[in-house]
Amino acid sequence: MDDLRFVLHDMLQVEDLCSLERYKDYDKANFDILLDSTKAYADKVIYPSYREMDQQPARYEDGKIIVHPVVGEMMKHAGENGSIGSFFDYEDGGMQLPHVVYSGMSHITQSANNALPGYPGLTTGAAGLIASFGSKELKDTYLPNMMAGKWAGTMCLTEPQAGSSLSDITTSATPNADGSYQIKGQKIFISGGDHEYSDNFVHLVLVRIDGAPAGTKGISLMVVPKHRLKKDGSLEPNDVLTAGDFQKMGQRGYCTAHLVFGENDNSQGWLVGEANRGLKYMFQMMNGARIDVGLMGASTATAAYHASLQYAKERPQGRRIQNGTKDAEKEQTTIINHPDVRRMLLLQRAVTEGSIALLMQTSMYHDLSMYGPEEDRTRYHNLLEVLTPIAKTYPSEMGRTSINNGLQILGGYGFCTDFPLEQYYRDIRIMSLYEGTTGIQSLDLLGRKVVMKNGEAMRQLVEEFKESISAASNYDDLKPYAEQFKEASKELQAVIMHLLGYAMKGEYERFIADANIFMEHMSTVVLAWQWLQLATTAKTALVTGKNTYSTEFYEGKIHTMRYFYKYELPKTAGFKTILLHKDSLTIPEESKVAFA
Amino acid sequence: MDDLRFVLHDMLQVEDLCSLERYKDYDKANFDILLDSTKAYADKVIYPSYREMDQQPARYEDGKIIVHPVVGEMMKHAGENGSIGSFFDYEDGGMQLPHVVYSGMSHITQSANNALPGYPGLTTGAAGLIASFGSKELKDTYLPNMMAGKWAGTMCLTEPQAGSSLSDITTSATPNADGSYQIKGQKIFISGGDHEYSDNFVHLVLVRIDGAPAGTKGISLMVVPKHRLKKDGSLEPNDVLTAGDFQKMGQRGYCTAHLVFGENDNSQGWLVGEANRGLKYMFQMMNGARIDVGLMGASTATAAYHASLQYAKERPQGRRIQNGTKDAEKEQTTIINHPDVRRMLLLQRAVTEGSIALLMQTSMYHDLSMYGPEEDRTRYHNLLEVLTPIAKTYPSEMGRTSINNGLQILGGYGFCTDFPLEQYYRDIRIMSLYEGTTGIQSLDLLGRKVVMKNGEAMRQLVEEFKESISAASNYDDLKPYAEQFKEASKELQAVIMHLLGYAMKGEYERFIADANIFMEHMSTVVLAWQWLQLATTAKTALVTGKNTYSTEFYEGKIHTMRYFYKYELPKTAGFKTILLHKDSLTIPEESKVAFA
Numbered sequence A, B: 001m002d003d004l005r006f007v008l009h010d011m012l013q014v015e016d017l018c019s020l021e022r023y024k025d026y027d028k029a030n031f032d033i034l035l036d037s038t039k040a041y042a043d044k045v046i047y048p049s050y051r052e053m054d055q056q057p058a059r060y061e062d063g064k065i066i067v068h069p070v071v072g073e074m075m076k077h078a079g080e081n082g083s084i085g086s087f088f089d090y091e092d093g094g095m096q097l098p099h100v101v102y103s104g105m106s107h108i109t110q111s112a113n114n115a116l117p118g119y120p121g122l123t124t125g126a127a128g129l130i131a132s133f134g135s136k137e138l139k140d141t142y143l144p145n146m147m148a149g150k151w152a153g154t155m156c157l158t159e160p161q162a163g164s165s166l167s168d169i170t171t172s173a174t175p176n177a178d179g180s181y182q183i184k185g186q187k188i189f190i191s192g193g194d195h196e197y198s199d200n201f202v203h204l205v206l207v208r209i210d211g212a213p214a215g216t217k218g219i220s221l222m223v224v225p226k227h228r229l230k231k232d233g234s235l236e237p238n239d240v241l242t243a244g245d246f247q248k249m250g251q252r253g254y255c256t257a258h259l260v261f262g263e264n265d266n267s268q269g270w271l272v273g274e275a276n277r278g279l280k281y282m283f284q285m286m287n288g289a290r291i292d293v294g295l296m297g298a299s300t301a302t303a304a305y306h307a308s309l310q311y312a313k314e315r316p317q318g319r320r321i322q323n324g325t326k327d328a329e330k331e332q333t334t335i336i337n338h339p340d341v342r343r344m345l346l347l348q349r350a351v352t353e354g355s356i357a358l359l360m361q362t363s364m365y366h367d368l369s370m371y372g373p374e375e376d377r378t379r380y381h382n383l384l385e386v387l388t389p390i391a392k393t394y395p396s397e398m399g400r401t402s403i404n405n406g407l408q409i410l411g412g413y414g415f416c417t418d419f420p421l422e423q424y425y426r427d428i429r430i431m432s433l434y435e436g437t438t439g440i441q442s443l444d445l446l447g448r449k450v451v452m453k454n455g456e457a458m459r460q461l462v463e464e465f466k467e468s469i470s471a472a473s474n475y476d477d478l479k480p481y482a483e484q485f486k487e488a489s490k491e492l493q494a495v496i497m498h499l500l501g502y503a504m505k506g507e508y509e510r511f512i513a514d515a516n517i518f519m520e521h522m523s524t525v526v527l528a529w530q531w532l533q534l535a536t537t538a539k540t541a542l543v544t545g546k547n548t549y550s551t552e553f554y555e556g557k558i559h560t561m562r563y564f565y566k567y568e569l570p571k572t573a574g575f576k577t578i579l580l581h582k583d584s585l586t587i588p589e590e591s592k593v594a595f596a
Helices: A002-011 A014-019 A028-055 A070-081 A099-112 A118-133 A136-147 A278-314 A339-371 A374-409 A411-415 A421-432 A438-449 A452-472 A479-504 A508-513 A515-544 A551-580 B002-011 B014-019 B028-055 B070-081 B099-112 B118-133 B136-147 B278-314 B339-371 B374-409 B411-415 B421-432 B438-449 B452-472 B479-504 B508-513 B515-544 B551-568 B571-580
Strands: A059-061 A064-066 A151-156 A172-175 A181-191 A200-209 A219-225 A227-229 A235-237 A240-245 A256-261 A268-271 B059-061 B064-066 B151-156 B172-175 B181-191 B200-209 B219-225 B227-229 B235-237 B240-245 B256-261 B268-271
Touching (some): A002 A014, A002 A028, A002 A099, A002 A339, A002 A515, A002 A551, A014 A028, A014 A099, A014 A339, A028 A070, A028 A099, A028 A421, A059 A240, A070 A118, A099 A278, A118 A136, A118 A151, A118 A200, A118 A219, A118 A278, A136 A151, A136 A219, A181 A200, A181 A219, A200 A278, A219 A227, A219 A278, A278 A339, A278 A374, A278 A421, A339 A515, A339 A551, A339 B438, A374 A411, A374 A421, A374 A438, A374 A452, A374 A515, A411 A421, A421 B421, A438 A452, A438 A508, A438 A515, A438 B339, A452 A479, A452 A515, A479 A515, A479 A551, A508 B339, A515 A551, A515 B339, B002 B014, B002 B099, B002 B339, B002 B551, B014 B028, B014 B099, B014 B339, B028 B099, B028 B421, B064 B240, B099 B278, B099 B339, B118 B136, B118 B151, B118 B200, B118 B278, B136 B151, B136 B200, B136 B219, B151 B181, B181 B200, B181 B219, B200 B256, B200 B278, B219 B227, B219 B278, B278 B339, B278 B374, B339 B374, B339 B515, B374 B438, B374 B452, B411 B421, B438 B452, B438 B515, B452 B515, B479 B508, B479 B551, B479 B571, B515 B571
Parallel strands (some): A151 A200
Antiparallel strands (some): A172 A181, A181 A256, A181 A268, A200 A219, A219 A268, A227 A235, A240 A256, B059 B064, B181 B256, B200 B219, B227 B235, B240 B256
């Protein structure tokens, strides 16, 4: 909690948002009350169900999906406390809370149990699409019950034959005389797609209206409820069948439905916004959804860190080297005193705290891009766009590495179901697949975001880097790190220029062939930036004496920054070598390798 | 199979071993028959049980451990075909097969199902200890039934309170008048420790005889059977209770017993060799055991590679960039044609084929160190010693990364239990914990092996490097890689000299603090060496025209070497920076970080 508050209040000063018209009803104390009450509920209800939901996984029986009863409890609670519509407009029944505070609350619930908050979370996402782009009629029909936690929402994108390639979806929509559509098709991997604890499910479905252009330009967004409203206000089935529930390695309590729409030609859908603009709408929500997945990864890794830290503090084993490792007459030390265990703990802190800082900063850019001073909105929007793929991917990928180290600290016990590390290890693996795989995020980062508006977003990000370098340079002992970061930032820009050379020559496939390595490179630099800010904030508190926390707390932040700069940032040397390498080895024509 | 044969015959020329007295009864054709029959059995029996053993995990019920019936079938088969004693002396009932051929056979069975071959494998390990160090009486009592697959063997090292710190074990042995001992204590994580398919279990147990010196110098090795032989030749219980079976994230079909010895003061043990030399005996077997774990890791990753390759070849999705990704009117391409998927396939080949080459080479050093020309044995033994921690660790750690990439190729399906990738992903996680964690292996590598005999092993390894550089330099197109490797080898040696500086100043804790990073550094260089050898072997076949396989096969090897040199070897730049860094951040006194 202190780590989170330090980021929100000390580093980002989120309370400054309250001077904006949209957030004028809030102050710092309100934010803290929300965080504290979220923590209390997480301790009482969300965390205790974490292991249970894994041991009693969601499953398909007789055409229905069975989930843990806590799902019903959670939906009811979220409906009652208003968190489903927390950042929506007042006029849509929302709370007009900043996204960054909502993200802070999500971090708390996701750390407690990453398989549970997704149920109300997807309802937020679906309701948000209706609130942003739906007609008044759609809003009136769906939003009140969704925001009350009575009806659940889902996002239906993936189809079996199309996967990540959304241009190939085939679910069809045929116009009815009354303005609605007949929907027909299959959707898979639908998180929270069906269970017995919601009266209705409001599916936001990507479809192709008959005669629409091929590819992404012909995709529309429909609301297709499981039960449709009759004129008398009662519900009737809408021909949405649940065909199965995918069984998974992790997040086993979070159901993953296979849905069949219109098998009996009786599934009705209603268009959201205009025809053929569905992907555009979906992508306007996508930044939020991707930040949420990054947050889920960072939160899962945070929980794992604390579990491994507790073990390291309590477990006696072996002796320190300088005391003679093999001298069994001396008392054993707790393993936190072994340098290698300490390294693994610091690695986890560097990854998780750095990720949370990045996610909160990105969420705040989200708020500022929509409600900040008019003249700055474009800049914040650009920053949001360029950082989102990193905020989704780094916590998912490096969060996995972080948990891997947490598990390792427990030795053989880490592999056993008696401790929760193995569950965190399994759960986090989905994060780099959800909402666009790491490959897709990397193409988005290099192929779209870095080059968008002639590199404007990238230039603005470098401006932010420069401000952080300048602030850190006020302190003599941070100067060397500011210099190291400056160098890393320059090298990153040189790599980008090199890669752009391929794009300018029309060699697009070569340009993006190593996008994944570029993602690793740029996200390591971005995290170094976050750590420079965290250390500068801590140093300022130490120097000014405005200490909310203990001296050790602030020194711990600075020490972890040093860890990042010694152990993580130097990886960029390898990435640079790969990205500047003259040979392309992965383009089919240039790699005449027979895959046996 | 071709990849394995290429390493054994083309690169290592294992058939040359047949000129040694010990292996004179074998020739190349014999080796191939053994490999082929192993493959046939793996296809027929071992692979089909892979998923089943996971879905019906080993479990504890009413004081017994229940395992999949194929365990009985496998033990019987191994007993019948003689593989349990395959590399033992003829006079002990063995086959005097080279370790390297045994390793090749193990690779085949482990690839088929990593949870099954351990049952006979540990019987081999336990029988090997008795054969090497036991009295004639012990050999006569135990070896025939063990090698016939009727009695199973185990290794009992770990105790709940001691973990990796073997100097702290407390299981006691009190002398009886008849020369046997009363055993009392608990052992955990005993793989294959109990089940219904063996008539008896022969536990090789590390104990402390009453009054023995503290620490590792007071540890003895005992044979403690589950049932002891009565004078009339029948069996009676020996007070070895099974207290539980650890439930694990992976390798769920491989039971992991918790054993209690002498709860009723009626558990008899018999000393193997001399008192207080138990750890020494155990460590003489340890090289083999560690190579086996590395092999299990490499084999699991090999199986995962083939599963992901098959998917990549069959799955249509998206379009190549130069053809316009978004043009849905064009047919989808199979994903193997996407550069990022190709990169992930090459990464898996680079890791798995490189690991198998290293493991086979290390196994062959094992043979040569024992039965090679007298004058070379010490050199081979040194090479075996210095390479073993790497041969155990690299395939375990990078095998995990390899499988992670295999899973990623399947997208969301990789996370689902419909495909085997998620099981490979869970299974391999144990490899870096088993038989000494990566932390322990890293201490062994830097703290013992690199410095052993004043660096003699390391010097001899560098001699091997030089020979490979010289051989590769015969070919113009391999020369740049030979140069790159030469540079990497020099840098590694410079890093070692730097680290030794701490040891010479008596700063031992600082010397080994980053042993784990050193392991990553050195193993990356060692794998680059393996790839240089593989590429040189392939190039020689292409140039001489002595082609056993297709041209594409050899070109694939050379291409994968290029992958390793572009994408993997440059990582050493980061490791070097860390290892030469002036700050120590993980020694408690030097890192005043409060771990909250």
